[in-house]
Amino acid sequence: MLFSKRFLSTQLSRRQVVMCLGAVALSVSMLHPSLAADAPAKDKHVFIISFDGGKPAVMQKSKMPVLFGMAKEGAVSWGAQTVMPSITLVSHTSMLTGMGPAKHGITWNSWKPEKGVVTVPTVFSLAKAQGLSTALFAGKEKFQHLNIPGSLDTFSIPGYSAKNVADVAATYIGVSKPNLCFIHFADSDGAGHEFGWGSPEQIKAFADEDAALGIIKRAIEKAGIAKASTVILTADHGGHAKTHGSDSPEDMTIPWGVWGAGVKRGETIIAPVTTYDTAATALWLLNVPIPDTFDGKPVKTAFEK
Secondary structure (H helix, E strand, C coil): CCCECCCCHHHCCHHHHHHHHHHHHHHHHCECHHHCCCCCCCCCEEEEEEECCCCHHHHCCCCCHHHHHHHHHCEEEEEEECCCCCCHHHHHHHHHHCCCHHHHCCCCCCCCHHHCCCCCCCHHHHHHHCCCCEEEECCCHHHHHHCCCCCCCEEECCCCCHHHHHHHHHHHHHHHCCCEEEEEECHHHHHHHHHCCCCHHHHHHHHHHHHHHHHHHHHHHHCCCHHHEEEEEECCCCCECCECCCCCHHHHEEEEEEEECCECCCEECCCCCECCHHHHHHHHHCCCCCECCCCCCCCHHHECC
């Protein structure tokens, strides 16, 4: 239960740090002029919550009253798409960099310290460059590859359990009220690999994650920032049998929804949504300029004009 600003700083070479900071600087220098007009919204808060292995067909038959309630009060697509290969680290890197794998360069799916961190900007480094506060809470150590030095005020891997992740994140939200916060729940993916996608054990894992989502939602409300917060609810990939990673609809289809400030109520998102649209939407909500290098675009149809 550690809040670490420099979780990887001792493991990176000077060259890697320079490469990371250089990538941020390059991105800022390539911003599209029309996207850079507004000052960052330091009074706004965006939370990205990912259900690892969140296959919509399984989630929709799971006991998830918090998620379904937020979807009913907000806007949702149950047919959004991830990237290939449809695996955790590759997909989450696209989700949090706004780019496909060909651009962000993360092609593996485990923690490999010798490879350092991603060499393109993340939503956290872009937000941080605009003076916003950032945090990441995850259930898997492989997220260390996204911890660019100086980009996150807090980087924490409290353990695999969604409840542990939610408890630590909720405490931090109450104290720090971050502008941009990513929260990852791993239980459903673990259950899928051990027992199968759609198994009773995975359905139970989704219910546990929904309870964890409730902890986060209550923390946002208790912190007094609910009226200025938007929550993005999504997943990295689906699954079939006891695996995933293919280009089949079972593996590629993910949920994507938004709830909170400025979101249309009871809206079904018709426009195509890809996981890298998450990064663009988060930056757009915070008035952070979106780099021309992004593949993702804000999902503006989910929001009131």
